[in-house]
Amino acid sequence: MKAAILTQQNAPLEVANVDLPTLDVGHVLVEIDYSGICGKQLEEVDGKRGQDRFLPHMLGHEGAGTVAEVGPGVRKVKAGDKVVLHWMKGSGIDSTTPQFSRDGSPVNAGWVTTFSEYTVVSENRVTPIPDNLDMAAASLLGCAVTTGLGIVFNNLDMRPGQSIAIFGVGGVGINVIQGAALVNAYPIVAVDIHDHKLQQAMDFGATHTVNSKHTDPEAFLKELSGGNGFDGVVDVTGNNSVRQTAYDATSNVGRTVFAGVPHHEDKINIDSFPLHFGRTVIGSHGGDTRPDVDIPRYVQLFELGRLKLTEQITHRFSLDEINKAVETVRSGTAGRCVIAMS
Numbered sequence: 001m002k003a004a005i006l007t008q009q010n011a012p013l014e015v016a017n018v019d020l021p022t023l024d025v026g027h028v029l030v031e032i033d034y035s036g037i038c039g040k041q042l043e044e045v046d047g048k049r050g051q052d053r054f055l056p057h058m059l060g061h062e063g064a065g066t067v068a069e070v071g072p073g074v075r076k077v078k079a080g081d082k083v084v085l086h087w088m089k090g091s092g093i094d095s096t097t098p099q100f101s102r103d104g105s106p107v108n109a110g111w112v113t114t115f116s117e118y119t120v121v122s123e124n125r126v127t128p129i130p131d132n133l134d135m136a137a138a139s140l141l142g143c144a145v146t147t148g149l150g151i152v153f154n155n156l157d158m159r160p161g162q163s164i165a166i167f168g169v170g171g172v173g174i175n176v177i178q179g180a181a182l183v184n185a186y187p188i189v190a191v192d193i194h195d196h197k198l199q200q201a202m203d204f205g206a207t208h209t210v211n212s213k214h215t216d217p218e219a220f221l222k223e224l225s226g227g228n229g230f231d232g233v234v235d236v237t238g239n240n241s242v243r244q245t246a247y248d249a250t251s252n253v254g255r256t257v258f259a260g261v262p263h264h265e266d267k268i269n270i271d272s273f274p275l276h277f278g279r280t281v282i283g284s285h286g287g288d289t290r291p292d293v294d295i296p297r298y299v300q301l302f303e304l305g306r307l308k309l310t311e312q313i314t315h316r317f318s319l320d321e322i323n324k325a326v327e328t329v330r331s332g333t334a335g336r337c338v339i340a341m342s
Helices: 039-046 135-142 144-155 173-182 195-203 217-224 240-248 273-277 291-303 319-331
Strands: 002-006 014-017 027-036 063-070 082-085 100-102 105-107 118-122 126-129 164-167 188-192 208-211 230-235 250-258 280-283 313-318 336-340
Touching (some): 002 319, 027 082, 027 135, 039 319, 063 135, 126 291, 135 144, 135 291, 135 313, 135 336, 144 173, 144 250, 164 173, 164 240, 173 188, 195 208, 208 217, 230 240, 250 273, 313 319
Parallel strands (some): 164 188, 188 208, 250 280
Antiparallel strands (some): 027 063, 027 118, 027 336, 063 082, 100 105
């Protein structure tokens, strides 16, 4: 089968034929229909978190496809089931990681990978979905959508009328906005450097937007909040100065959520005094998503027309165009990009 492989950092992915491993206990063989491209893959390519000791390896951690075969012990899904592939653990066996091969040499993989025509994943990284669901839209439920909504519902536990500011309107940020709109938060402020993303933010429920290239977001948020700060502030950029601004824009009883991944050498200094009076700071781990519970709920909202998924997709690529897709995501000009395997 064909797969995109990371063979060295800061270099294009290699699309090559890869041999599938024999299924072990808890393994699920999935024929991939669509894969999303998440910022995590760019971080791996760029070495944002340092040296990668697992090279060469497969990539991708959000997708949708059809179960082709299951290994020993698998009870959650069966051949023919449509599934979302996700990196957050759900129910089922937490298997060993599969090892693919290329020309007789090993190709490493985690518990879920999606940049390939077929993949072998752990049982607890798949969740069954309805047969008639749009598979391109479903692929987004593997990471960005669930993370963004989970930040609102789980990390922030937002209530109607609470205020929120979001720094970075990418795949996760747009779903933080969408989640805030679902709970009737107000105001919902989107901060980004791209006007087209700020327009999309308005389409997904933002009540105010700030282009930080032209307007000082700290001054804007201070004035809008009457100097009191916001109930929830989310940074999805991982940029040090932005994270500092996000913390400073939080009210003394509010919560700052760091969802963006910083460079491994970056550190941040904060004034800890407000923490004594109720301000909290957390790092989001996938929005504390519970795949078995949350994905079916989000599917239902999508089917009811209450959750926008298809509207997030602006570009579609083939697997052979994977490097073009990666550069499109990196450019900031796209919404969500998906890879169609056929």
